[in-house]
Amino acid sequence: MSKHNYKRKVYLQDKPRLEAKQQMLAHYEAKREIEWLDSASTLGRVLAEPVFAKGSMPHYHASAMDGIAVFAEDTFSAHEQSPIRLKRNKDFIYVDTGNEVPPPFDAVIMIEYVEEIDEDTIEIIDPAVPWQHIRPIGEDIVQEEMLFPQGHVVRPVDIGALLASRTVMVPVIKKPVVTVIPTGNELVAPDGSISTGQLVEFNGTVFTNYIHEWGGEPRLHPIVKDEPERIRAAILEAVTHSDMVVINAGSSAGSKDYTVHIMEELGEVFTHGVATRPGKPVIIGKIKETIVVGVPGYPVSAYLALEWFVRPLICEALQVSEPVRPKLKVKLGRRIVGTMGAEDFIRMNIGFVNGEYIANPLPRAAGVTMSLVRADGMLIIPPTSLGYEQGEYAEVELLKPLEQIKESIVFIGSHDLTIDLLSSQMKKVRRNTSIMSSHVGSLAGIMAIKKGEAHVAGIHLLDPETMEYNQSYIKRFLVDKEVVLYPFLKRKQGWLLPKGNPLDINSIKDIVPQQAQFVNRQKGAGTRILFDMLLKEEAISTEEIIGYGREMFSHLSVAAEVKGNHRAVGLGIYPAAKAMDLDFIPVADEHYDLLMTKAFFDSQQGKDLIHVIQSKEFLEKVEGIGGYSLEKNPEPIYFNALPNKF
Amino acid sequence: MSKHNYKRKVYLQDKPRLEAKQQMLAHYEAKREIEWLDSASTLGRVLAEPVFAKGSMPHYHASAMDGIAVFAEDTFSAHEQSPIRLKRNKDFIYVDTGNEVPPPFDAVIMIEYVEEIDEDTIEIIDPAVPWQHIRPIGEDIVQEEMLFPQGHVVRPVDIGALLASRTVMVPVIKKPVVTVIPTGNELVAPDGSISTGQLVEFNGTVFTNYIHEWGGEPRLHPIVKDEPERIRAAILEAVTHSDMVVINAGSSAGSKDYTVHIMEELGEVFTHGVATRPGKPVIIGKIKETIVVGVPGYPVSAYLALEWFVRPLICEALQVSEPVRPKLKVKLGRRIVGTMGAEDFIRMNIGFVNGEYIANPLPRAAGVTMSLVRADGMLIIPPTSLGYEQGEYAEVELLKPLEQIKESIVFIGSHDLTIDLLSSQMKKVRRNTSIMSSHVGSLAGIMAIKKGEAHVAGIHLLDPETMEYNQSYIKRFLVDKEVVLYPFLKRKQGWLLPKGNPLDINSIKDIVPQQAQFVNRQKGAGTRILFDMLLKEEAISTEEIIGYGREMFSHLSVAAEVKGNHRAVGLGIYPAAKAMDLDFIPVADEHYDLLMTKAFFDSQQGKDLIHVIQSKEFLEKVEGIGGYSLEKNPEPIYFNALPNKF
Structure with missing residues (x-):
């Protein structure tokens, strides 16, 4: 460990976010250059x-029509029974739309009402009203x-x-100059190669794009090592050339979190720690007339802190109102726990199912960028609240257009790689439609359909008694629900093994003797049910399995863990092994089917989905992955309902 | 007139807009480069x-905390009563957040729970759970x-x-390349000097900015003269290098509207004329695989046609959905007449008054850019409708954010230059608040307050019997309405005369003998009432006044007309004369006051408005104009109500 120049013990405040913001704005003086x-x-x-x-x-009397300019008084006696003839360049001139109507002319007659007698003579039968068809100056x-x-x-x-x-x-x-300083020994530029222990510096690029969107002028400083002298120098240089400075990472209270000490040395620190989860470790201060904001390293915290504190500064610099996000009342699909004394910012998926907006939380970890990428809305739980019960209604801030949310297909259930492909293909047919998929396992998928929270569930549940897939579970759990099971595909499940199979695992019987580290799936996942069945068949206790308690939420996650550890073994589908370049030993051919509400199946969206599934293009893409065989024109199975008559 | 190469008689179609669009899209094939x-x-x-x-x-097992990495099994027996000591680099290593946790370590203990005994020894009292505080690969x-x-x-x-x-x-x-070709002999580049009969070419620049916003790559062609050969050459060149081409002006059926003939020669024309008002003269065709859209020259028609036809093409090229504008139900403040058989696009002002959204039409002329600039929403009257009655509800598409509309102060009444200044100053205090002013005259302002359509009316109505301003009118027209009259300012009314006063006008008695051309104001305007009073005093008939019927809607418009015509005379306020560099002969000192609903006067917005009016900054700006004297801390006059008690 490096030597510490600064004492370790720093405790973060829990200052209310809006108080921290008001205090910061009170210290900020917009230059208004x-x-x-x-x-x-x-x-x-x-x-x-x-x-x-x-x-x-216009800046002159302009004709509003194609026609002739006349002096209106000359035309007052014109009548069908007594037409008037006018001479060109004496009594009238030709004008096109936009041409000047010079004095003494004070009216325009449309060309449609002009009878051309010869090159220089016209005849009219209607009088002109003064100033007709002339645009007044400054109209x-x-x-x-x-x-x-x-x-x-x-x-x-x-x-x-x-x-x-x-x-x-x-x-x-003038756009305020916002300098972003990324710090961290582990950081490397996004284009370089990467080793274990290194992280790509991407927050800085995200920041500059946000700052640009908000109307600021971003400057991205090169990566600064976690060394107080270098950080100090970078800050000192930045504050003299910027309207505001953002320092990324080092804002907490760890051994290498120098920022707060340096800021205190160079200027003033108003805030260190705000009462939010995530996003707590924020530093706000002022150095040489420039506001400096230290934001946490975890991406979600980082972007939230940027929005909470840097956007208001930019708006202040530009003297515009902060934009307000539209809000939506949603029904919560799960219980959501809040932190007493702190605001919680929960990224939510929102689906429009059975005429209601249903929202479910995405992973809450501050390190999960994808939780923000995938979020449709943000639920903000106030510091005084302990959270919400399942089924309660709450207001969320929308992060995506409502039309798009309304058009999403909510897919909850087991993970399969083809679902992403399906989503992508579907977007070609219906541009606003995405498949919003949550990988929570087959059983949870069935439950989501039961609770009215999903349109579609992907399921592969083997009934050990009948050795049949899916149907017995539907009959058991969805007693009164009108649903349709669409036979989707067969796929190969098997052992996912590090390349070369170093522990020589060939069946479930090898796992315990080899002390292999098993990478398991979450409860309710079809793959876990399969693994438990295999264990039971061989009378192996779950306690004998190293890593049985370690749960991953998708085949790819299992494969990624197996790839990184030569003692690991997992159970998963062939395409995951192929994608990660792992060895694969088949165990079962399983049925992965799509369970849908009948309402969705009968809807135009549902029909389009089936149409895409049955398209040649989708078939080719799925077969291109390998390990799959799509059902050809299968017969949908109806439960508690009959097919619609046509 | 120039010679015609093309026959004059071309009749425009009245094709439904959406039919024209569908037909165009059917001919368009996105390149998807x-x-x-x-x-x-x-x-x-x-x-x-x-x-x-x-x-x-992460792409490796990364520590989620600052702390130590351990092998979890080593810690299982740790307990408060029996702490465990671990040796550095053997039993544990120090890790910071983001550092690798290398095998065989499989858990991280937060530094807060680690007692450092010496440089190489630590002590813990709690067991670690395997994989705690380690981010799985691909978390x-x-x-x-x-x-x-x-x-x-x-x-x-x-x-x-x-x-x-x-x-x-x-x-x-790839962004689709959209080439914009401005045509017209009268056009000059925006930076050049300008003469009578010339127009600045600005549509092209507006187009390129819209195309940029919509995701296209705009290319602005230099101005092309109205000569068939030049237009033909420009189109031929553009279609080979562009994904789509827009030709501005020349799209109608006039003598210089060559575009449709050239397009027919070079390719195919699907549409000439759509059933819309404004925006009818649109040409859509295809030349050498490239869609070419000819749009009218009048700015409002031009931008609408661009949105109707070019935006869908860009969306199609990018394979994204066309954005949908939010809609709002509004109450119509006036009767609005539609065109049978055509869609009408009416630019609307919308105000939030007394808890209702009230919408009023802006000028409908296709040449009035400001009607689009000022519009809060667009009312689209379908071809099958004759329009709406006053007081009916209708749905409009919003062109501004609803928050902004909700915050606007609706100002209807007489025009005064200080109102714009007030709007600008107000925006400093309340950034989302603008003063949305309609210049319809004092009486119409009183009526707008009566009908609940305005927050504030600017009025200057002289009662010829009492020679008092405003109060008698309020008593007469607002019998039951709770309103407040805020004495605002005195201003000089007088004769607006061309520089040097060429007709030697010194009083109302000179107008008729000199055959001066009077520029009048609209009915109900305080200035017109004043003029009528002056005529009556001198027993001059309105028929003797040349131009009596010609109505302008603001002092500046009158001044602009006077400036352009050495035989003109108008009645108006001194600042308008000063702004336009006119001669000015004072006639009266009049009271221009602000009539407000009591609800508005008592609101925070109302208080802020009064605060701004009474500010030193506003006073200085108003005095800087000249011809004004602001009332100093005047006493508001209550009608049908008493002041609120505090």
Whole structure:
């Protein structure tokens, strides 16, 4: 371990997030620096001052039609019975839309109502009303009128108004420069090769993209090693050139968390620790007039902290309101426990099933980027709440458009690699439709259908008594539910083994003698039920199996663990072994079927899904993976219902 | 007039807009060209294929805590009464969060629970559970899992998942190249000087900004003269290098509308004329595999046509769904007439007054860019409808965020230049608040308050009998309404005259003898009431006044007309004369006051408004204009109500 220059014992505060934010904003003074830009280049920028039109549009009496310009009084006596003839360049001139109507002409007659007698003579039968079909000066924009107040964010149509009124340069608020400093000995740039113990530095790139989206000007500093001198130098340099500085990682209270000490040396620290889960280890301070925010290293905490503290600073710099996310009332599919005294930020999947929005939590660990990637909404549990019971209603902030959520197919159940392919193919047919899949195992899938939380469940449950798949479970658990079982595919289950099978595992009987480390699946997973059945057949106790208690939630996760450990063994499907380049010894050919509510099966979405499953393109893609055989035009099996008549 | 190469008589179709769109899409084949991009540069791009993780995250057994890595079995007997001591580098190693936990270690104990005895010895009192505080391989992302389906639009957090899994290059759909060709002899580039009869070319720049926002790659062609050969050459060149081509103006059936003839020569024309108002003269066709869309020259028509036809093409090229605007049910403040057989697109102002969303139409002319700039929503009247009655409810598409609409102050009434300043100052205090002002005259302002359609009305109504301003009108028209009159300012009304006063107008008596062309205001405007009073005093008939029937809706519009015509005279306020550099002869000092509903006056927004009005900054800005004197701390006058007690 490296020597410590700083004492280890630092305790984080649990300061309310909004208090920390208010305190930070009170210390922040927006510079409001102005830059003058060519109007054509102002899309998305914030006007620094009210903008007044430099000219009128139109700036002359412009014809609104193709026709002739006349002096209206000359035409007053025109009548069907007594047409009037006018001479070109004396009594009238030809004008096209947009042409000037010069004095003394004060009316335009549409060409449709003009009879051309010869090159220089026309005849009309209707009088013209003074100023008809002439656009007044400034009809669209009057010189000197205020086009936009300061603070307005420029849209394409606004650029039209600016240019039309010859307001060619406008003052906008300069984008605040936000320097992002990634720190950590374990970090390597995303393009380099990577060894054990190293992590790709990706938070910095994510930050710069968020900062860009929010209207700031991001600068990504090169990775800084966990050495106080280097961190100090980087901060000192950054604060002199930036409107705000973000330091990633080192914000907690560990042995290498130097940031807080350095910030205290160089300036002032207002906050170290906010009452949120995740995202607690945040540092906020000020060094040489610049706000510095230290955010945690775990990606979910990092992005949340950025949104809580850096976005408001950028909005303040730009003098615009913070955007507000739309909210949605959802029914909670599971009990969700909150932390007393802290806000919990729970990433949620939301599905629209049977006319209700049902939300379920995604993994809560701060390190799981995918929980944010996959989230449809965010449930914020206030510090005073212990959480929610299953079935309760709660309000979530939406992270995706509601149309998209409403169109999602909620797939809960066993994991299979083809489901992702299905999702991707489905998107070609219905662009807003994704398959939102949760890998919780076959039994949990059946339960989700029972509770009305899913459209589809992927299941592969072997009944040890009948040696049949799936049907007996449906009959047992879904007594009154109208469901359809769609026979989907057969797949090979078998032992997943490190390349070369170093422990020479050939059957379940070899696991205990070889002291192999088993990588298990979660309770209720079809694969676990299969493994338990195999153990029972051989009368092996679960306690004899090393690692029996270690649960993974997908075939690929098991395969990844097996790949990383030459003493490991797992049970899983062939494609997972193939994807991870593992050895594979087949154990069973199992039926993996799709259980659907009848309502979904009969819906247009359901029909489209079946259509995609039966398409040649999907078949080819599935066969390309290997280890699968898709059911060809299978007969759907109805439970508690009959097929619709056509 | 130039010679015509093409026959004049072309009649536009009235094809339903959606039919024209479907027909166009049926002729369009998306190229789906793929480009491989560095993941870090994919923000907002559309994935061309499903993307699978190249590596796991973490890709090794990583410690989730700062602490020590141990072999769990070694710790099973640890107990408060019988602590266990472990030796460094033999029984344990120190690990920080993110460090590898190498075999045979299989658990991490948090540093908080470790008693350091000496440099090489620690003591623990609790057993470790196998795999505690160790992140499984792939906890976040498992190698080979599908991260995103094709068609996914990349967000910042997605870039994190891509980089974390070392998926450094991803395939995205190439942006479709959209070439925009502005045509017209009257057009000049926005930066050049401008003469009468010339127009700044701004539609092209607006188009390129929209195309950019929608995900296309815009190319703006230089302005092309209205000459068939040049237009033909520009189109031919563009279609070979573009995925789609937009031609601006020349899309109608006038003498210089060559586009449709050229397109018919070079390829195929599917549509010429759609059943919409505005936006009818649209041409859609195909030349050499490229869809070409001709859009009208009037800006509102142009942008609508672009959205109707070019955005769907871009979405099709990118294989994403067309975005859907949120909708809102509003109460219509006026009768709105539709066109039988055509869709009407009416730009609407929407205000939230007395708990209801009230919408009023903006000017319908296709040339009024500001009607789109100012619009909060769009009312689309279907071809089968004749429109809506006042007070009916209708659904509008929102063009601004609802929060912003809800925060707007609806100001209806007489026009004054200080209201814009007030709006701008107000935005500093309340960033989401704008003052949405309609210039319809004082009387219409009072009526809007009466009908519950406005928060504030600006009024300056002289009662000829009492020679008092405003109060008698309020008493007459707002019998039961709880309102507050806030004395706002005095301003100078007078004759607006071309510089040098060429007709030597010094009083109302000079207008008729000099045959001056009067520029009038609309009925109900305080200025018109003043003018009528002056005429009455001198017993001059309105028929004697040239131009009496010509109505402008604001002081600036009157001033702009006066500026453009040396025979003109208008009545208006001094600041308008000053802004337009006109001569000014004072006629009256008038009271321009703010009439508010009591509910608004008592609201926080109302209080903030009064606060801004009374601020030193606002005072200075108003005095800077000249011709105004703001009331200093005036006493608000209550009608049908008493002040709230505090």
